[in-house]
Amino acid sequence: MNYISTRDSGYAVSSAQAIVAGLAPDGGLFLPETLPEYTAGELETLTKSGYTARATSILSRFLPDFTREELHQYVCRAYAPEKFPPKAVAPVVPLDENASILELFHGPTCAFKDFALQLLPFLLTASLQKTGEDKTVVILVATSGDTGKAALEGFADVEGTKICVFYPDGGTSNIQRLQMTTQQGNNVMVFAAKGNFDDAQNGVKRIFTDQDFASLLAEKGFVLSSANSINWGRLVPQVAYYFSAYCDLVNAGRIKLGDKINVVVPTGNFGNILAAYFAKHCGLPVGKLICASNKNNVLTDFITTGTYDRNRDFYVTSSPSMDILISSNLERLLYLLCDRDDGKLKGYMNELSATGKYTVDKTILEKLQSEFAAGCADDKQTAETIASVYEKTHYLCDTHTAVAVKVYQDYAAKTGDTTPTVIASTASPFKFAGSVLPAIGKAPSGGDFELLRELSEATGLQAPAALAGLRDRKERFTDVVEPAKMKDAVAAWLGVK
Numbered sequence: 438m439n440y441i442s443t444r445d446s447g448y449a450v451s452s453a454q455a456i457v458a459g460l461a462p463d464g465g466l467f468l469p470e471t472l473p474e475y476t477a478g479e480l481e482t483l484t485k486s487g488y489t490a491r492a493t494s495i496l497s498r499f500l501p502d503f504t505r506e507e508l509h510q511y512v513c514r515a516y517a518p519e520k521f522p523p524k525a526v527a528p529v530v531p532l533d534e535n536a537s538i539l540e541l542f543h544g545p546t547c548a549f550k551d552f553a554l555q556l557l558p559f560l561l562t563a564s565l566q567k568t569g570e571d572k573t574v575v576i577l578v579a580t581s582g583d584t585g586k587a588a589l590e591g592f593a594d595v596e597g598t599k600i601c602v603f604y605p606d607g608g609t610s611n612i613q614r615l616q617m618t619t620q621q622g623n624n625v626m627v628f629a630a631k632g633n634f635d636d637a638q639n640g641v642k643r644i645f646t647d648q649d650f651a652s653l654l655a656e657k658g659f660v661l662s663s664a665n666s667i668n669w670g671r672l673v674p675q676v677a678y679y680f681s682a683y684c685d686l687v688n689a690g691r692i693k694l695g696d697k698i699n700v701v702v703p704t705g706n707f708g709n710i711l712a713a714y715f716a717k718h719c720g721l722p723v724g725k726l727i728c729a730s731n732k733n734n735v736l737t738d739f740i741t742t743g744t745y746d747r748n749r750d751f752y753v754t755s756s757p758s759m760d761i762l763i764s765s766n767l768e769r770l771l772y773l774l775c776d777r778d779d780g781k782l783k784g785y786m787n788e789l790s791a792t793g794k795y796t797v798d799k800t801i802l803e804k805l806q807s808e809f810a811a812g813c814a815d816d817k818q819t820a821e822t823i824a825s826v827y828e829k830t831h832y833l834c835d836t837h838t839a840v841a842v843k844v845y846q847d848y849a850a851k852t853g854d855t856t857p858t859v860i861a862s863t864a865s866p867f868k869f870a871g872s873v874l875p876a877i878g879k880a881p882s883g884g885d886f887e888l889l890r891e892l893s894e895a896t897g898l899q900a901p902a903a904l905a906g907l908r909d910r911k912e913r914f915t916d917v918v919e920p921a922k923m924k925d926a927v928a929a930w931l932g933v934k
């Protein structure tokens with residue numbers, strides 16, 4: 438199975454090459470030429486295995502450059518008991534009669550990005566070997582909070598790699614910042630960048646496209662790579678947990694093998710929900726994919742009207758990991774909805790970069806709406822949902838998950854659809870304690886670590902050790918750089934001048 442570019446269906450590379458490159462040279466994203474297909478019998482086999490076997494099975498169908506044994510080894514190390522609770526890598530918890538919560542936050546950084554970023558270092562270093570690349574790979578990451586920490590945790594002390602993260606100075610929660618600045622490891626570097634997330638992201642993009650810098654790095658034995666969610670190696674591990682959730686529902690007697698489920702995903706860059714779409718198109722019985730947004734509801738509008746328009750105000754919300762106006766992974770879906778017509782896809786993407794918007798034709802809109810539903814929730818509704826769910830069921834949601842729960846409730850009320858539903862829970866409520874605590878009626882009285890303690894006392898839940906333990910960790914990285922100086926900062930860190 439080869440991987441092609443969304444902007445050139447004729448440009449084909451191997452799965453290992455796609456992981457090394459991250460982005461196609463024409464700026465397109467990589468997609469498998471054909472999707473693997475799971476039969477009902479194969480699905481039944483998966484119900485009888487644990488998480489690592491399920492993940493190995495899914496990965497091996499997408500990544501033919503790797504043997505099953507290799508993938509099994511990576512999966513066992515990525516989801517090892519010291520990183521994820523052994524019996525509950527991705528547990529499914531009933532919420533009400535129809536809905537269940539898929540908890541994706543039990544990894545080392547308390548957000549779902551650990552599923553991909555614990556595995557990516559293994560996939561990337563092996564892909565470098567398989568493609569004959571012998572340079573040290575330097576991962577550059579711009580983050581609004583969760584990706585940076587998850588990538589640092591995944592790549593810390595991984596041989597043959599170095600990782601450098603830029604976060605917006607003052608643009609993350611204090612807990613998120615401390616998670617990054619206290620990071621251990623001999624190959625890691627963290628900078629605060631002046632400005633907002635877009636400035637940091639643009640700075641990183643400038644470094645990536647600087648050919649002179651790339652040549653200088655190559656001379657010194659370095660090659661740049663990316664760990665953000667445009668990399669196929671980040672998407673495919675996420676397909677596995679939708680299969681796993683389905684199997685768990687079968688085993689719990691909540692559904693019968695072959696029954697359809699709906700999936701609700703709190704969405705930013707469209708990576709997580711796209712993984713659910715791939716699961717569906719590989720044979721997992723899925724009905725509607727429900728895309729949940731916060732006040733930055735560019736995707737709600739797109740799915741409802743067919744017009745994608747990023748020319749709008751940007752809001753800072755209580756679910757910051759979804760504060761995004763350009764959902765990069767939507768390009769992959771659009772390419773498939775265009776029936777792999779790369780010319781048509783390029784037309785839309787050119788319009789987007791020229792005018793900030795595009796409108797898909799009627800056929801595409803119909804296909805989109807036959808598979809996806811969408812909705813949004815503002816901060817007030819998010820807080821009310823955290824409160825009402827907690828009151829009714831004693832289940833504590835984080836702000837991102839609460840957006841998804843609210844959108845699910847609205848969808849069910851509007852359509853009367855009673856299909857069993859999986860709601861992806863993307864972060865621990867403790868990671869966003871500053872918003873969760875007031876939502877359940879407790880006024881925060883102290884600093885960040887007080888918040889964790891107060892939330893713990895109010896709910897009887899234990900704060901994740903990875904967050905509570907930050908209090909005693911020393912901050913290693915305190916440098917603040919101007920976006921224009923980011924390249925110099927990377928060069929100085931690597932000792933190339």
Ligand SMILES: *Cc1c(COP(=O)(O)O)cnc(C)c1O
Pocket residue numbers: 548549550583584666703704705706707708709710758759837863864
């Ligand atoms: C990254 C993130 C999201 C958005 O996921 P996408 O794959 O970008 O759509 C939602 N919630 C949390 C907590 C996140 O960290």
